[in-house]
Amino acid sequence: MGLKSLRWAAAALALSVAATATPVVPAKAEGDQFIPLLVYRTGPYAPNGIPLADGFIDYFNYVNWKEGGVGGVPLSWEECETQYNNDRGVECYERLKNRGASGATVINPYSTGITYALIGRATEDKIPVLSMGYGRADASDGTVFPYVYTAPITYWAGADVMVQYAREQEGGSLKGKKIALVYHDSAYGKEPIKTLERLAEIEGYELSLFPVAHPGLEQKATWLRIGRQVRPDYVFMWGWGVMNATAVKEAASVGFPMDKFIGIWWSGAEADVLPAKEAAKGYKSLNITGVGKDFPIVQDIVKMHEEGEGLADPANIGSVLYNRAVVNGFIITEAVRKAQEKFGQRPLKGEEVQWGFDNLAITEQRIEEAGLKGLMGPIEITCANHEGAGSALVQQWDGENWVAITGFIDPNRKALWPEYKASAAQYAKEKGIDPRNCD
């Protein structure tokens, strides 16, 4: 290769690096409580990843702006781009776990695959993993998964809430009804199957399964079978990214009634319905947080932006996934606050923050005091129970906005916990884990 070619190659490389660079907020000075952020602002899942990342940085910035940090300890953070890839997720974790004054406070993988990949590593490194509404449902058992938290709710509990809601819509019984599950053909998409099969035996409905291959751009065959052959009474969906928008569009095109189509909370963001426009009207999904901007904390963040202190794109404020990240951020800061009660107001290690999580009780009173009333339900995490007894609501797309149409619905945890325990015990046996004593 000649000098000229080398020059061109160097220029092309520089251009590609510049073009793919993502905004990174550097860690602040020593003495801060450091929180690594595994984000995906680029790639196929960026439309979902951007509002999530924006919610996190705005909330942490808000805590510093409003209170000077948690208990006087400023928060710092650094973004690492995973593009939703497991290998990049692990690389980001390894790169960031020792940053800051005391290492990583907690990891939020925002991917079931990355969560699976990090459970062993984070447990060994004594860094809590908060997989809020994703990841392994059986990780709710804190005796087997001491460093993994699933609060406020798991996929299995989400499936239970969906069935409860459908049953209520049908006047109290699903006997003889047909339910189809359209799911991303991955570990994530398969999570609810066992629960839905168990409930099918109890409730008397017939369950049909429709896997969709990644990334889910093509679902015509699936929806032809649903619309023309199976004709279910309800369709539940465990989708992600472009699969959601495609499914909504295809459902409309086969004339499936949108109000009988319910997605999990990862299938109910603005990006999932906007491409379908009017056709998506009436589509429902679960959500684990409140909808919109009408909450004191969100209004406060808007104020912060008006004063020129905001970091995120203001257009994302109040969107479904932005709000979810704000609640996620709040749970983290509450765990740090709790841990400070025991270990003092200084930058805490992951191991110390784990104690904060294990003893975290976010009451209705605390939620109201912090300005999150209606944005989340109460949570009570213990050493043994890492799910924290949270709940989910049903929202509906009105053509312009998501609107909450129910209050928070509690899943039937009496039935779910034996399932969590059995699955966690199996995991412990396979991995040779001696469950910790939480009595």
Next chain:
Amino acid sequence: MNLKHLAIGVVCSLGSIPVVGLLLQQLAEAAPNDIFFGWDFYIEVVVTGLLQGVMYALVALGFVLIFKASAIFNFAQGAMVLFAALAMVGFIEMGLHWTLAFLLAAVVMIIVAILIERVVLRPMVNQEPIILFMATIGIFFVLDGLGQTIWGSNVKALDIGISQTPWFVLQGEFFPGGLRLIPTEVVAAVVGALTVTLLAVLFQYTKVGRALRAVADDHQAALSVGIPLKFIWAIVWSVAGIVGLVAGVMWGTSLGVQFSLSLIALKALPVLILGGFTSIPGAIVGGLIVGVGEQVGEVFIGPLFGGAIQDWFAYMLAMIFLLFRPQGLFGERIIERV
């Protein structure tokens, strides 16, 4: 490839539809719990597959154009589709009518083509195809990153005035509920047919077309007889960019304009293997076969395997064809003398 081959290909493809239907009917009788078969349903699945196939063919066309003129497999075609669609939506967001936005996006793609020729291809004249292929991987990353940097990574709705409400035609005894047609796909089929006709005329009957074919055969020989290689490459990349824009508009209208559009290139690969890398009609026939094959496979055979088979089914179909015709259905047979 001549018209006779194309006619034989189309007749064989169409003729196999009732044969496959009869086989599936037998299969459904043998396994009634797993397979549901009705002739009206089967024809609806086939029509859906044909229309979907045109959408795949639109993407495959961009690959064929560049391969024909430079023997390069353009890894960046998916990124070009995304970049073109993003540019068009960007202009619409500036308040322009979609037709004007389309024209401006076409101009953007021509500029991109000229830049690619000057910055990437010109220094690599007469290099091995694998080197040029690797250069297109670089182009993929640049376009991919640049597009998202300029226009953002959020999903953008693209409305060109096509109704989203499905049409139900031929309502009657055979199709009680009517045969479902999606307006976007019908428009895509018409646009696809027009695009292929235009490109076929360009390649077969114009001076530029002949020059394109000469360049594809041998860069150095083409240069030695006075064919302006740089100009030809700029032309062909421009045309591929505009075809990418058409594909981006059709797919973007359905799915919204977002990064995932660049992944539809994966759907074009089995089409290319089947139709041949050098045949424009091959891209269309390959697209139709893959479209119908994967829909019929998923609906009627998928339940036997637990579903989600259509992606690998398309590749399997292409591999079977490859066993019998390594150059694809309409590709040129390469004979090299030792």
